[in-house]
Amino acid sequence: MKKNKIFEDIVHGIFLILGLITVGCVVLITIYLIISGLPAIKEIGLINFLFGKQWASTAAEPKFGILPFILTSIYGTSGAIVIGVPIGFFTAVYLSKVANKKVRNIMETSVNLLAGIPSVVYGLVGMLILVPAIRKIFKVPDGASLLAAIIVLAIMILPNIIKVSITSLDAVPKEYEDASYALGASSTETFFRVSVPAAKSGIAAAVVLGVGRAIGEAMAVMMVAGNVANMPSLFQSVRFLTTAVSSEMAYSSPGSLQRNALFSIALVLYIFIMLINATLNFFLKRDKEK
Amino acid sequence: MKKIIRLLTVMLLLLSVLAGCTNKPEEKGSVATDGSTSMSKVIGALGEAFERETGITVTYNATGSGAGISAVLEGRCDIGLASRNLKQEEIDKGLVGTVLAYDGIAIIVHPDNPINDLDLETIGKIYTGEITNWSEIGGEDATIVVIGREAGSGTRDGFEDITKTKDKCVYRQELTSTGDVITTVASNSAAIGYASVASVKDTVKAVTVGGVAPTEENIKNGSYVVQRPFVLVTKKDTKLSDSAQKFFDYMISEKARKIISDTGVVPAN
Numbered sequence: 057m058k059k060n061k062i063f064e065d066i067v068h069g070i071f072l073i074l075g076l077i078t079v080g081c082v083v084l085i086t087i088y089l090i091i092s093g094l095p096a097i098k099e100i101g102l103i104n105f106l107f108g109k110q111w112a113s114t115a116a117e118p119k120f121g122i123l124p125f126i127l128t129s130i131y132g133t134s135g136a137i138v139i140g141v142p143i144g145f146f147t148a149v150y151l152s153k154v155a156n157k158k159v160r161n162i163m164e165t166s167v168n169l170l171a172g173i174p175s176v177v178y179g180l181v182g183m184l185i186l187v188p189a190i191r192k193i194f195k196v197p198d199g200a201s202l203l204a205a206i207i208v209l210a211i212m213i214l215p216n217i218i219k220v221s222i223t224s225l226d227a228v229p230k231e232y233e234d235a236s237y238a239l240g241a242s243s244t245e246t247f248f249r250v251s252v253p254a255a256k257s258g259i260a261a262a263v264v265l266g267v268g269r270a271i272g273e274a275m276a277v278m279m280v281a282g283n284v285a286n287m288p289s290l291f292q293s294v295r296f297l298t299t300a301v302s303s304e305m306a307y308s309s310p311g312s313l314q315r316n317a318l319f320s321i322a323l324v325l326y327i328f329i330m331l332i333n334a335t336l337n338f339f340l341k342r343d344k345e346k
Numbered sequence: 347m348k349k350i351i352r353l354l355t356v357m358l359l360l361l362s363v364l365a366g367c368t369n370k371p372e373e374k375g376s377v378a379t380d381g382s383t384s385m386s387k388v389i390g391a392l393g394e395a396f397e398r399e400t401g402i403t404v405t406y407n408a409t410g411s412g413a414g415i416s417a418v419l420e421g422r423c424d425i426g427l428a429s430r431n432l433k434q435e436e437i438d439k440g441l442v443g444t445v446l447a448y449d450g451i452a453i454i455v456h457p458d459n460p461i462n463d464l465d466l467e468t469i470g471k472i473y474t475g476e477i478t479n480w481s482e483i484g485g486e487d488a489t490i491v492v493i494g495r496e497a498g499s500g501t502r503d504g505f506e507d508i509t510k511t512k513d514k515c516v517y518r519q520e521l522t523s524t525g526d527v528i529t530t531v532a533s534n535s536a537a538i539g540y541a542s543v544a545s546v547k548d549t550v551k552a553v554t555v556g557g558v559a560p561t562e563e564n565i566k567n568g569s570y571v572v573q574r575p576f577v578l579v580t581k582k583d584t585k586l587s588d589s590a591q592k593f594f595d596y597m598i599s600e601k602a603r604k605i606i607s608d609t610g611v612v613p614a615n
Contacts, residue, residue: 114497115513183526188533197489197536200519279526282519283496293519303522307383307498314498 086326093323096120096316105320111285111295113304113314120317122300122324128202128288129297129328132277133270135206136213140270141263143210144217148259151218152225153247164222171215179279182208187280194291200282202294208276213266220265224258225251257339264336271328274298297325375589380407381414381427384500385576387609388447389427395605396596402589415441418579424590426579429504443577446597447611450543450565450573451505452552454528456535461485463554466571470509472538475516480536491518493530493539505540508572524610540572542610565612576611 097105100120108121147167151160182204190199228251236246252259274296282293283303295303301318308315379389386408393404409417411428415436418426432443453469455461461483464472471477472490481487494517495502501524506512521527524541531539532549539550543560546552552560555572564570578597580586586594596602598615606613 112497112513183529184533187530191534198491198518198534200530278522283522284517284520293517295520303496303520304498306522307386307496307500 089319089323089326092316092319094320096313096320097323099313100317100320105317106324109287111300113308113317118313120313122297122321124285124287125295125297125300125321126324128281128294129271129325131288132202132205132209132281132294132296133267135202136209136270137263137267139206140210140213140266141217144214144262144266145221145259147214148218148221148225148262149247149252152222153243153251167215167218170211171219175212175273175276176279178208178212179276182276182280190291196291198282198293200280200293201291202281202288203290204280205277205294205296208280209270209273212273212276213269216269217262217266220262221255221259224255224262227258228254257342261336261339264332264339268329268332268336271332272298272325274302278303297321297328301325375587376403376405377425377587377590377593378405378407378423379414379425379427380409380417380423381579382411382429382500382576383408383498384429384449384503385427387500388576388606388611391605391609392597392602393593395602396593399596400589400592402592404593415579418581421581421584424586425594428577428579429500429574430507431575431577432579440582442580442582444580444594444598445575445614446578447576447606447613448565448573449500449504449576449611450560450562450570451501451508451540452543452546452560453555453572454531454539454541454546454550454552456531456537457549457551458535459485459551461553462551463557465556466509469555469572470511473506473509473511473515473517486536488536491534491537492516493519493521493527493537495524495527495540496520496522501540501542504574505572508574543573543612544607544610562612566614575614 100108105120105122106126107123108119109123110119110121111124112119147163151163155163183200186204186207187199190196190201190204192199194203232250232254233246236250237243241249277296278299281296281299283295283299284293285295285300286292288294301322304314305318308318377393379393386406389404389406393406397403406427407414407417407423411430414423414426415428415432417423418441419439426441428443429449432441437443453464459480461480464483468477468483472483473492473494475492477483478490479487480490492515494505494515497520499522506515519530521530524545527539527541528545528547528550531537543552543562543565546560554560555570558564558570560570560572565573578594580594585591600615603613603615
């Protein structure tokens with residue numbers, strides 16, 4: 057009996073360690089980012105850093121203003137949400153409430169497949185098809201632009217939005233809908249007056265999740281956005297927070313102000329993502345309490 | 347009791363993780379190099395291969411050509427790296443430059459572009475935004491799409507150096523790899539870009555610069571001007587340490603040729 061107990065305790069200990077590894081990683085990354093991100097902000101000045109409109113990290117007189125990156129990330133993500141959420145939302149309503157089993161199976165499989173495509177593939181397809189297409193359709197000299205990034209991001213966040221929305225729509229008790237039908241409502245009225253409001257915090261969580269995915273994406277965006285530190289405009293070449301870090305990291309020399317400033321950008325991005333996560337938690341918690 | 351056992355297990359496991367970190371490889375001497383950031387790729391590849399063969403570690407400090415040269419002068423490193431020829435005053439101070447390789451940069455356009463030749467000045471004007479339409483230089487009526495590399499890239503540094511457009515370039519796209527530049531130029535008939543000569547493919551057209559084509563031969567004899575030498579800088583009358591001499595000999599040996607050309611530059615020897 058005693059022996060058994062020791063064994064149990066050992067197993068619990070192992071689980072505890074495995075759990076601590078995850079927590080440890082988060083703590084380590086947070087501390088590391090803060091430590092390596094603060095010096096450059098101190099040197100450049102918080103206001104100059106966050107609201108400076110010019111980024112020229114390797115010029116003779118370097119400038120480190122990341123406002124173009126922040127605005128690009130916000131515009132790009134909002135654009136992706138504006139395009140992606142309606143498509144994803146209606147797809148989810150259709151799959152959860154209207155579609156028959158066979159259609160739903162096929163469509164859900166393809167949504168899952170879409171989620172599994174690596175971002176570099178999205179980027180490649182965007183670079184070879186979307187960018188030239190934008191150039192031809194809108195008659196601009198070059199298609200690599202904020203618009204291209206928005207479209208790629210909108211497609212990338214679709215699976216997240218669809219899957220989470222379906223889960224929350226499926227969780228709406230059938231009795232609610234039956235009651236609505238019994239009162240003489242049509243099925244469209246039932247979906248939008250009963251099912252969707254009942255699932256709204258889940259759907260909100262889906263949107264926030266989409267925002268998180270869009271703002272953190274680097275690879276695909278880097279391949280279609282052009283990466284010039286311009287202030288954002290739809291047909292201009294732009295640089296996101298993520299791509300600002302990844303495009304210059306390889307060549308910046310360790311310890312230089314440029315490298316430190318890249319860490320500071322990462323810190324800003326990290327804070328953005330933390331805020332998004334906090335919002336997500338808020339929605340999920342509210343959902344649970346109900 | 348339960349808690350103590352749990353704690354002990356945790357500690358034991360942590361210890362076993364840490365135990366793996368104590369073995370350090372034996373030091374066999376090292377070579378310090380210092381200088382041009384553009385040479386990081388070539389020195390990195392050579393250093394890695396050399397280390398694998400001999401066990402001597404090669405350190406590389408990316409400080410810039412000027413800083414590398416003064417580091418050699420002051421004896422702070424074994425071999426200095428410069429991506430330009432030594433100036434007369436530097437030679438007078440007792441430094442010797444050995445050309446390791448030539449970095450040729452091809453100016454590429456879409457294959458359908460009727461332009462076949464540009465001179466250095468025109469290239470500079472295109473990149474600084476003085477010339478914005480191909481029709482201004484005898485091409486079709488289309489806005490020139492200027493493609494370049496990200497800040498800090500050796501190719502960008504070299505290109506802007508040679509065309510004297512440092513910090514003045516107005517790019518439409520800044521891409522992070524040679525491959526991306528080539529793909530982008532290949533898919534846009536109004537684009538112009540630059541890339542290492544070695545990596546240019548048939549999907550794009552490398553224009554002649556002042557009538558000279560970017561061939562290996564023209565780069566070596568200096569007639570193709572969008573190029574610069576990668577120079578190893580040493581002191582004339584100070585002997586290199588044994589390991590540094592070994593690395594030096596290795597770099598200019600026949601064996602290193604392939605490693606050097608794999609990094610996209612033309613070996614000098």
